[in-house]
Amino acid sequence: xxxxxxxxxxxxxxxxxxxxxxxxxxxxxxxxxxxxxxxxxxxxxxxxxxxxxxxxxxxxxxxxxxxxxxxxxxxxxxxxxxxxxxxxxxxxxxxxxxxxx
Amino acid sequence: xxxxxxxxxxxxxxxxxxxxxxxxxxxxxxxxxxxxxxxxxxxxxxxxxxxxxxxxxxxxxxxxxxxxxxxxxxxxxxxxxxxxxxxxxxxxxxxxxxxxxxxxxxxxxxxxxxxxxxxxxxxxxxxxxxxxxxxxxxxxxxxxxxxxxxxxxxxxxxxxxxxxxxxxxxxxxxxxxxxxxxxxxxxxxxxxxxxxxxxxxxxxxxxxxxxxxxxxxxxxxxxxxxxxxxxxxxxxxxxxxxxxxxxxxxxxxxxxxxxxxxxxxxxxxxxxxxxxxx
Numbered sequence: 001x002x003x004x005x006x007x008x009x010x011x012x013x014x015x016x017x018x019x020x021x022x023x024x025x026x027x028x029x030x031x032x033x034x035x036x037x038x039x040x041x042x043x044x045x046x047x048x049x050x051x052x053x054x055x056x057x058x059x060x061x062x063x064x065x066x067x068x069x070x071x072x073x074x075x076x077x078x079x080x081x082x083x084x085x086x087x088x089x090x091x092x093x094x095x096x097x098x099x100x101x
Numbered sequence: 102x103x104x105x106x107x108x109x110x111x112x113x114x115x116x117x118x119x120x121x122x123x124x125x126x127x128x129x130x131x132x133x134x135x136x137x138x139x140x141x142x143x144x145x146x147x148x149x150x151x152x153x154x155x156x157x158x159x160x161x162x163x164x165x166x167x168x169x170x171x172x173x174x175x176x177x178x179x180x181x182x183x184x185x186x187x188x189x190x191x192x193x194x195x196x197x198x199x200x201x202x203x204x205x206x207x208x209x210x211x212x213x214x215x216x217x218x219x220x221x222x223x224x225x226x227x228x229x230x231x232x233x234x235x236x237x238x239x240x241x242x243x244x245x246x247x248x249x250x251x252x253x254x255x256x257x258x259x260x261x262x263x264x265x266x267x268x269x270x271x272x273x274x275x276x277x278x279x280x281x282x283x284x285x286x287x288x289x290x291x292x293x294x295x296x297x298x299x300x301x302x303x304x305x306x307x308x309x310x311x312x313x314x315x316x317x318x319x320x321x322x323x324x325x326x327x328x329x330x331x332x333x334x335x336x337x338x339x340x341x342x343x344x345x346x347x348x349x350x351x352x353x354x355x356x357x358x359x360x361x362x363x364x365x366x367x368x369x370x371x372x373x374x375x376x377x378x379x
Contacts, residue, residue: 006256007360030164034309036378061257061298067310070113070164072185083298090360 006060009089016082017055018065022048024073031065031074039065060086102154103179103216104147106135108167114195115161115184118205122184122212123159129217137170144174155179157216165310168285172307178285179329187212226323228269228347230262233340236368240375246274247368248340253358254367255298257314260340261361263350268317270301271344272335275371280306283335288324289346295319297357301346304335317357319348 006014017039018031027049032040041053052058060082066074107123110116127134133150140147158167158181171178188195188208195204235246252260258273277283285305295301300312301321325344328334335343362370 059257061312061314063312064309067163067303067312070162072163079298079300080296083296087360 007086007090009086009093011056011060013089014060014082014086015077016060017052017058018063018074018076020048020050020052021073021075024071025050026071026073028070030068030070034068035065102131102133102150103157104133104135104150104154105157105159105216106137106140106167106171107159108161108165109137110161110166112199113161114197114199114205115188117161117199118184118195118209118212119159119161119167121201121205122209122216125209125213126216132216137167140174141170151176157181159184159212161185168305169307172284181285181287182212182215184208184212187215226347228264228267228323230264230269230341236364238368238372238375243278243375245278245371245375246340247364247371249364252340252364252367253316253361254364254370255314255316255361256370257298258371259314259316261316261358262340262344263317263354263358266350267322268319268348268350268354269344270313270315270317270346270348272304272311272313272339273367273371274339275375276304276311277336277339277343280304280308280311281336282306283332286325286328286332286335286345288328289321291321291324293321295321295348297353301348304332304345313345315346315348316361317348317350318353319350321346322349323347 004011029042032042037057037059039052039054039058041051043049043051061079063076105123105126107119108116109120123134126132133154135147156171156176156179158171158178160167160183162185168181191211193204193208195208234249236249237244237246252262254260254273258276260271260273262269283304283306287303289302295315295318297315297318299315301315303310303312324346
């Protein structure tokens with residue numbers, strides 16, 4: 001199961017999950033085997049066979065699956081940008097909460 | 102003496118570069134070459150040099166065949182390199198073509214230079230931590246310890262302990278339990294400037310590579326050199342002897358700490374996380 005928040009921000013508001021480069025992926029499924037969060041799904045007899053099924057299950061800032069990929073077929077968003085967005089969302093939500101009280 | 106174990110992967114450009122770099126280095130007195138194919142078949146021809154020298158692994162790509170081979174034979178890795186990472190750091194792309202070209206030559210040269218660099222003697226750390234009081238809980242056969250005070254955590258299970266203008270960073274008990282036996286610590290470079298949530302090195306077990314996600318921003322001033330010989334300290338003592346990095350803090354430290362968990366909050370967070378894992 002995914003965490004519903006990350007550092008106090010709704011997980012759904014954070015854009016963080018792997019993107020598969022199908023020109024590189026050879027369907028070895030090392031990433032699927034590694035990821036304990038069911039981010040990927042293997043669809044037998046379909047093309048593409050591997051998809052990102054549950055992006056919000058992906059642990060924000062974790063890129064461990066890409067470290068198992070010998071073909072470098074998995075990429076992630078820019079960390080600095082993601083951090084900035086998380087901090088901005090936190091600030092906005094805090095201000096909203098304070099205004100509401 | 103260094104014993105070089107390249108992956109020597111024949112069907113990938115990066116694998117070929119690993120082999121070629123190792124062969125080039127083996128012409129020098131200080132290096133001995135280990136063939137991964139023969140080692141996999143029979144360790145005995147290499148036992149003598151492995152007893153005398155430090156094992157240096159050169160993986161071609163993230164499949165890490167050479168590292169995994171060393172781990173499967175219980176060989177202690179002293180240092181390791183990854184050809185694809187070296188190429189990336191140079192903004193070069195190793196293509197599918199297996200022939201030697203300008204790019205492979207440049208990456209090979211950079212790799213050889215890295216391996217022949219003499220290490221600067223680092224100054225010993227003077228960082229002091231007070232006696233740590235722990236809270237703990239049990240899940241199945243595992244006991245999870247969390248320091249009660251002085252530590253802050255991000256939700257990537259990395260901690261920071263602040264002392265004046267500097268801080269120590271490490272991983273929580275949860276990380277070490279999950280990875281099980283940690284076999285290698287890849288530290289960041291001294292003087293690296295790190296933003297909050299940037300990577301600051303990685304640790305590796307037979308299971309996976311775990312990137313250390315910096316809980317605060319700062320400049321790397323020291324790394325735990327002792328972990329090169331004793332990476333198991335991260336398992337045995339993740340909050341004390343198994344610390345990873347020391348940094349000089351920036352002015353944003355207060356803002357950085359605001360979004361982290363303190364000990365008691367992380368303890369509750371971790372309980373939920375572990376319960377979900379079961």
